[in-house]
Amino acid sequence: MKMKRILLVALMAVLAVAGVAQQVKLLSFNNSLVEANKQYAMFNKMCEAMGKDAFWTHRTQLGRTLLFHYNDDFSHQLVKSDKWDYILLQEQSALPRLSQEAFIQGLILWKKAIMRECPNKKVKILLPMNWPYRDTLGTYNDDFDKLKKSYYNAARDIPDVLVCPIAIAFDEVRKAYGEEEWKKLYNDHVHPNIRATYMGACMEFAMIFGIDPLHITYVPKGLDPEVAKMMRKAASKALAEYPKY
Numbered sequence: 001m002k003m004k005r006i007l008l009v010a011l012m013a014v015l016a017v018a019g020v021a022q023q024v025k026l027l028s029f030n031n032s033l034v035e036a037n038k039q040y041a042m043f044n045k046m047c048e049a050m051g052k053d054a055f056w057t058h059r060t061q062l063g064r065t066l067l068f069h070y071n072d073d074f075s076h077q078l079v080k081s082d083k084w085d086y087i088l089l090q091e092q093s094a095l096p097r098l099s100q101e102a103f104i105q106g107l108i109l110w111k112k113a114i115m116r117e118c119p120n121k122k123v124k125i126l127l128p129m130n131w132p133y134r135d136t137l138g139t140y141n142d143d144f145d146k147l148k149k150s151y152y153n154a155a156r157d158i159p160d161v162l163v164c165p166i167a168i169a170f171d172e173v174r175k176a177y178g179e180e181e182w183k184k185l186y187n188d189h190v191h192p193n194i195r196a197t198y199m200g201a202c203m204e205f206a207m208i209f210g211i212d213p214l215h216i217t218y219v220p221k222g223l224d225p226e227v228a229k230m231m232r233k234a235a236s237k238a239l240a241e242y243p244k245y
Contacts, residue, residue: 024054024208025082026126029069029110030090033130035060036187037197042220046205049218054208056088065092066106076117083120086208093130093190096150097143103150104157111158124162126207127154128200131167135189144171164207166200169231169238173199176237177230194223199231203239212236 026043028034040056047054059075061068066089069075079087089110096103107127114123129151132143147167155163174182185196192200198220202213213235219228 022053024052024085026054026056026086026088026208027078027082027084028056028058028088028090029066029075030058030060030088031064031092032060032062032191033093033128034058034088034090035062036191037194039197039201042197043201043204045220046201046216046218050205050209050211050216052205052209057082063092065095066090066110067102070106070109070113076113079114079117080119084118084123085120086124086126087114087118088126088128088204090128091130093133096130097132097146100146100150100153104154107154107158107161111161124160125158126162126164126204127151128164128204129167131170131185133189134183134186162207163242164200164203165238165242166196166203168242169199169203169234170196172234172237172241173230176234181230194220195227195231198223198228199235202232202235206235206239213239 024047028040034040035058040058043056044054057078059069059078061072089107091103091106107125111125114125115121130147132140132147136143144167151163151165151167155161170182170185173185185193185199187193202216205211205216206213213232216232219225
């Protein structure tokens with residue numbers, strides 16, 4: 001009888017450990033597009049509010065390309081430091097539009113390094129899609145097409161790269177609410193306003209946890225709830241639209 005109790009306690013302990021979900025660990029190599037409004041901190045608060053055990057660790061180097069991050073020894077030490085579930089690679093704002101070849105080459109270098117160095121060999125690479133500049137309306141369609149093509153080719157040519165189509169969400173705002181609302185996504189000609197940062201965080205959250213952005217209830221301080229609802233709608237539409245590209 002005593003032995004049965006011991007076995008029962010041991011079994012319950014095993015089941016308890018199995019039932020505890022492991023923390024989702026996200027690492028980013030990024031520049032000011034993520035640093036603006038501290039998207040990583042917003043994402044972490046969103047996860048906490050939505051009952052998700054996740055944490056985003058970031059390595060910010062302002063104005064830098066992914067190749068610059070790649071040539072930084074500390075960045076590689078970070079890759080090696082934990083069993084990351086996702087590594088987010090944020091390219092410099094203009095490079096995917098101006099040089100698709102350089103963009104793809106940088107991603108291939110990173111993919112090989114991550115597969116070689118990350119303790120978790122099932123790690124996923126998350127690639128936020130950059131958006132056209134606000135002051136280039138005359139070339140908007142051409143710029144948008146170049147960005148879509150660069151990121152589409154990256155997802156096609158590099159296995160396990162997941163594109164987060166933030167630029168498409170920007171465009172959904174422009175189409176659904178007009179150019180004036182689209183302009184409000186920017187703090188200047190390129191950096192995101194808090195509403196755009198929130199929209200991007202919602203999309204990344206949705207992709208990681210398989211939740212439609214429409215079901216996200218977290219709204220950060222400083223963002224009007226109705227505006228937040230607009231951003232979630234655009235995020236949801238963009239995620240649904242992206243496979244068509």
